[in-house]
Amino acid sequence: MRIALLLGLLVLAFPGHALTIAAASSLRQVMPELEAAFREQTPGSPVRVIYGASGKLATQILNGAPYDIFLSADETYPTRLAGQGASATDPEPYAIGRLVLWHRDPQRAPLIPEELAGKDIRRIAIAQPRHAPYGQRAREVLQALNLWQTVEPRLVYGENIGQTAAMVESGAADAGLIAWSLTFTPELADRTYTLIDQKLHSPMTMAMIITRRGADQREAQRFHDFMLSTDARAILEQYGFEAPEED
Structure with a gap:
């Protein structure tokens, strides 16, 4: 709970409601390019990214951390969050990690x-x-x-x-x-x-969800859709991520 409180205070310290993304640490190198491409398509949308191990980020979300989107390194943690009522969307694969x-x-x-x-x-x-x-x-x-x-x-x-x-x-x-x-x-x-x-090893299918906090955040849905776009996938592929298999 202390972590969630501190993160909440951090968000409140900034004016306005920036889109806050909890992202797996494996995305640290590629996220600046993804952010830039998203801002180009959606001008005026501030984005804040918090990095960490997927399991720890999932625990923070369950404890009320103010994240709008969770970009996990695999499907396990988004699926658990969805099952525990902490997600506004079903887990959606966006990349394959290597x-x-x-x-x-x-x-x-x-x-x-x-x-x-x-x-x-x-x-x-x-x-x-x-x-x-x-x-x-x-x-x-x-x-x-x-x-x-x-x-x-x-x-x-x-x-x-x-x-x-x-x-x-x-x-x-x-x-x-x-x-x-x-x-x-x-x-x-x-x-x-x-x-x-x-x-x-078992598949490294990376998945994302919009959290309950992000359910009414229009920018969260826009970023979610952006991550499934050909533009985002082209950027991800430049950093060693593969496109997920289509159903």
């Missing part, structure tokens, strides 16, 4: 997951599986390859996928399983990575 194995040494050839068992990889970063979809998928990959028991003692956990990537970038971890989207920055362009086979 996982990569990333090494901090730009001079090293790309790793394959099996090499994580090597003793030269002392610390391996993944997002916390309890509340981060990318962490859940990372664990599934390691389990599918029968690596979990070997590498578990060497795992270090980020609270969200952005923090996990920062661990690798800073050298706090030698390698990490992170969101492909977070490698699309000039600072990280020289880092090597290996795209993880999607067959090794």
Whole structure:
């Protein structure tokens, strides 16, 4: 409740009612372009984005956090919120996320997951599986390859996928399983990575909802529709997100 109160005060500190979006940390690099494209189509619409692990954002929404839209890293949390009456819309897929194995040494050839068992990889970063979809998928990959028991003692956990990537970038971890989207920055362009086979983990179908708070917010519906547009999907694809399969 304390978090929800603080977030509420933050929103009230700004004049007017900005569209407030709770977004998975894997969207941090792409959101500025999505915001700019949305504003171009809908002038005068202020947007505020709060990033975090999807599970934690979902908990904040249940506790009354003033978010109008929730952009999750998978379908699980929007589906739970809808089932608990915290959503004004059904979960809507907007992208497919991809996982990569990333090494901090730009001079090293790309790793394959099996090499994580090597003793030269002392610390391996993944997002916390309890509340981060990318962490859940990372664990599934390691389990599918029968690596979990070997590498578990060497795992270090980020609270969200952005923090996990920062661990690798800073050298706090030698390698990490992170969101492909977070490698699309000039600072990280020289880092090597290996795209993880999607067959090794459950689908990373990213879904969104309009929350109960956003139900009467016209801008929330506009942004929801924008995220399903060809313009938004073209931007998402530039950052490693794939289009969801059509029904």
